[in-house]
Amino acid sequence: MTSVPLHALGWSEAYAQAAREAIAAASPEVRPSLEPGRVASTGRTSMQVWTAGGPEEASLPGSLRHAAAGGRMLPVIGDWVIVQRPAEPPLRIVEVLPRRTSFARAVQGGLTEQVIAANVDVVFIVTTPDLDFDLPRLGRYVAAVQLSGARPVVLLNKVDAVRDVSPFAEAVAGLSPDLPVHAVSAAVGQGLDALRPYFGEGVTVALIGSSGVGKSTLTNRLLGREAATTGAVRDLDGQGRHTTTTRTLYRLPGGGLLIDNPGLRDIAVWDAGAGGSRFGVIEELATRCRYRGCTHRTEPGCAVRRAVERGEIGADLVVAYAEAQGLSPRKSRRR
Ligand SMILES: Nc1nc2c(ncn2[C@@H]2O[C@H](COP(=O)(O)OP(=O)(O)OP(=O)(O)O)[C@@H](O)[C@H]2O)c(=O)[nH]1
Numbered sequence: 396m397t398s399v400p401l402h403a404l405g406w407s408e409a410y411a412q413a414a415r416e417a418i419a420a421a422s423p424e425v426r427p428s429l430e431p432g433r434v435a436s437t438g439r440t441s442m443q444v445w446t447a448g449g450p451e452e453a454s455l456p457g458s459l460r461h462a463a464a465g466g467r468m469l470p471v472i473g474d475w476v477i478v479q480r481p482a483e484p485p486l487r488i489v490e491v492l493p494r495r496t497s498f499a500r501a502v503q504g505g506l507t508e509q510v511i512a513a514n515v516d517v518v519f520i521v522t523t524p525d526l527d528f529d530l531p532r533l534g535r536y537v538a539a540v541q542l543s544g545a546r547p548v549v550l551l552n553k554v555d556a557v558r559d560v561s562p563f564a565e566a567v568a569g570l571s572p573d574l575p576v577h578a579v580s581a582a583v584g585q586g587l588d589a590l591r592p593y594f595g596e597g598v599t600v601a602l603i604g605s606s607g608v609g610k611s612t613l614t615n616r617l618l619g620r621e622a623a624t625t626g627a628v629r630d631l632d633g634q635g636r637h638t639t640t641t642r643t644l645y646r647l648p649g650g651g652l653l654i655d656n657p658g659l660r661d662i663a664v665w666d667a668g669a670g671g672s673r674f675g676v677i678e679e680l681a682t683r684c685r686y687r688g689c690t691h692r693t694e695p696g697c698a699v700r701r702a703v704e705r706g707e708i709g710a711d712l713v714v715a716y717a718e719a720q721g722l723s724p725r726k727s728r729r730r
């Protein structure tokens with residue numbers, strides 16, 4: 396995948412207007428080196444940005460990181476940004492354009508809010524007609540998605556495994572007027588044609604749902620061959636080591652964009668906003684643990700224990716968190 400017109404990535408007149416203003420505000424010498432792009436993946440110090448020329452690595456200057464104290468205007472997945480093209484790569488992100496929609500969650504006990512994805516149009520809330528099915532919880536996600544400015548759509552996946560999905564579909568439909576519900580099977584490929592109309596040109600769809608409901612299977616199905624070409628960019632972590640950041644904004648073969656981002660897809664993030672926000676800081680750290688489902692006890696590469704060792708968070712908070720989660724030592728999965 397190389398050169399792509401910006402409107403296929405979701406570019407619109409409102410962003411164009413904001414971009415013109417941002418570029419006009421720069422000094423005349425700098426102006427010619429500025430152009431817009433969309434954030435396709437995020438690491439701690441570098442990101443992948445899609446410009447008119449294709450996906451490229453971009454760095455986040457320290458000045459922008461400091462200006463963004465509180466996290467509000469740090470670039471996140473889905474953001475439109477202005478980048479500067481120096482003589483030598485990488486690109487430098489100089490400004491985040493105003494967001495049309497944003498998903499934020501409260502962190503640090505509700506003191507600040509952290510945006511996790513921007514400019515999403517439609518959110519597929521994925522669940523299954525089995526033990527994962529929890530109507531009150533679904534209701535909270537539907538409300539959270541509506542609050543963000545995006546449109547919620549509920550997917551009942553794994554319908555191949557149940558005899559009758561209609562009671563589940565009816566219960567979901569009762570949550571909110573005009574809430575679309577689709578019964579699908581990502582594994583078998585059933586019902587997926589009904590999802591294609593959501594992926595209009597430049598429309599950005601994001602996936603959320605508990606672990607195991609089939610988000611990866613669905614992503615691969617929707618992407619078809621492109622799934623195999625998932626890009627990765629190299630990133631330097633706090634210790635100067637290289638880590639890998641996987642691109643999580645994908646273009647679908649038939650048009651439209653799909654965000655499948657670990658920080659967004661994990662439903663625990665959304666529950667944090669609903670009640671346990673004093674644990675938000677731990678959940679934020681946990682997204683950087685080497686193992687998904689890390690219990691923050693003995694696993695190598697645990698970002699939560701590292702933060703305790705550095706004195707950034709108290710050990711008592713971690714204990715309280717584990718108790719609240721009912722975490723027992725269990726097998727964690729390598730990401
Ligand atoms: N029967 C059935 N199984 C499915 C379907 N979709 C996914 N699965 C299975 O469910 C399991 C979990 O699927 P994933 O796609 O990894 O789920 P996920 O939501 O990405 O899970 P995490 O990566 O943990 O967030 C796998 O064993 C899949 O093969 C489906 O439509 N029907």
Ligand SMILES: [Zn+2]
Nearest residue numbers: 684689691697
């Ligand atoms: Zn951990």
